[in-house]
Amino acid sequence: MNGSRGVRVTLVDDHPVFRIGMAALLDSLEGVTVVAQAAGAAAARDLFAGNHETDVVLMDLDLGDGSGIDVTRDLLRARPELKVLVVTMREDDDAVVAAVRAGARGYLVKSSPPDAVERAVRAVAQGEMILSPTVAERAMAYVLGGQRAARLPFPQLTGREREVLDLVARGLDNTAIAHRLSLSPKTVRNTVATVLAKLSLRDRSTAIVTARAEGLGGHEADDHR
Known part of the structure; x- marks a missing residue:
């Protein structure tokens, strides 16, 4: 070649x-x-x-x-x-x-x-x-x-975006997510907006339902600090 x-x-x-x-x-x-x-x-x-x-x-x-x-x-x-x-x-x-x-x-x-x-x-x-x-x-x-399926949920998202979506699906708000990931609330807010746009989702509630349907958010948040 x-x-x-x-x-x-x-x-x-x-x-x-x-x-x-x-x-x-x-x-x-x-x-x-x-x-x-x-x-x-x-x-x-x-x-x-x-x-x-x-x-x-x-x-x-x-x-x-x-x-x-x-x-x-x-x-x-x-x-x-x-x-x-x-x-x-x-x-x-x-x-x-x-x-x-x-x-x-x-x-x-x-x-x-x-x-x-x-x-x-x-x-x-x-x-x-x-x-x-x-x-x-x-x-x-x-x-x-063989313990995990090869199928990756939402492959169009970056690893960070998927991580944020997983925490959204667990019920955490932006402040709690920022605390959990050591990010600024603004960064989390922008990331959530990017996820909604990439997945063509209307709002956060729709994102939670969609993410959980794909296996994310498997554990409910134990706090909302």
């Missing part, structure tokens, strides 16, 4: 320091070139709305203006030939499952050493599926354990 032109990589991440460091690492590798960078979900969609050509997309999951899961799904729907490699801080099972279901071909944590990043980029460019050792170990335990 890549031939003599090498592997063209596009970075999608909202942290400029990480992008600069990753771009420097990739550009130092033989046959690998960073051809574009996007600082968020909107920028990535704008970039690929044109005739942007790339072989591998390195995708963060928690973008400042949206979800990397959503961007991955949208990009692959329009451009099935793209190879997406998720590079994120998150190692939780839900994030791995959601990324793979969205079509990602690989999943690395940002703490992975440079040689692991290189192997992953080259492997994904060749159409292989790759997980970092820590993620692979967790994924294998997840599969062998």
